[in-house]
Amino acid sequence: MPDPYRKPVIERVLESFLFNARWLMAPFYLGLVVALVALLVVFVGELVHELPKLLTMNAEDAILLALSLIDLSLAGNLMLIVIFSGYENFVSKIDTGDDEDRPAWMGTVDFSGLKMKLIASIVAISAIALLRAFMRLSEGAVIEDRTLAWLVGIHVTFVVSGVLLALMDLLAGKVTKH
Numbered sequence: 001m002p003d004p005y006r007k008p009v010i011e012r013v014l015e016s017f018l019f020n021a022r023w024l025m026a027p028f029y030l031g032l033v034v035a036l037v038a039l040l041v042v043f044v045g046e047l048v049h050e051l052p053k054l055l056t057m058n059a060e061d062a063i064l065l066a067l068s069l070i071d072l073s074l075a076g077n078l079m080l081i082v083i084f085s086g087y088e089n090f091v092s093k094i095d096t097g098d099d100e101d102r103p104a105w106m107g108t109v110d111f112s113g114l115k116m117k118l119i120a121s122i123v124a125i126s127a128i129a130l131l132r133a134f135m136r137l138s139e140g141a142v143i144e145d146r147t148l149a150w151l152v153g154i155h156v157t158f159v160v161s162g163v164l165l166a167l168m169d170l171l172a173g174k175v176t177k178h
């Protein structure tokens with residue numbers, strides 16, 4: 001007697017095919033690792049370029065160097081979050097065994113958390129770019145009003161987007177699941 005709960009063969013094959021299609025995302029994450037290497041090369045290049053000037057730097061130049069390195073570091077952290085969380089959410093769990101260095105957040109960041117970490121990092125990176133521009137202004141650099149307006153406008157847009165995303169997640173969390 002046939003099992004009434006057993007799916008037809010075509011449906012099982014289609015679902016298996018769709019489920020295995022998640023592996024098509026793996027090359028994207030490998031590409032992001034290459035982009036992370038590119039950020040590292042730029043970080044080291046920036047450091048090597050600025051180190052000879054270290055003893056003659058004034059405070060503002062040192063702060064600008066620090067902001068540039070922080071900016072690159074935040075971008076690198078963002079890449080790792082997207083690589084690890086994206087891979088674990090959409091492709092497969094990363095088996096690290098009992099490695100004590102496994103980040104505590106790995107395996108716990110869902111798509112909603114990933115969006116929030118992403119927008120928070122983007123806001124921080126945007127804030128650093130804006131602070132860098134204001135510091136250059138304080139040093140006497142000439143920056144067009146239009147450029148400053150764009151920097152502020154884009155930063156405010158990122159902040160508002162982050163607040164709206166957080167609000168949407170909060171509201172979605174209060175909705176009864178069907």
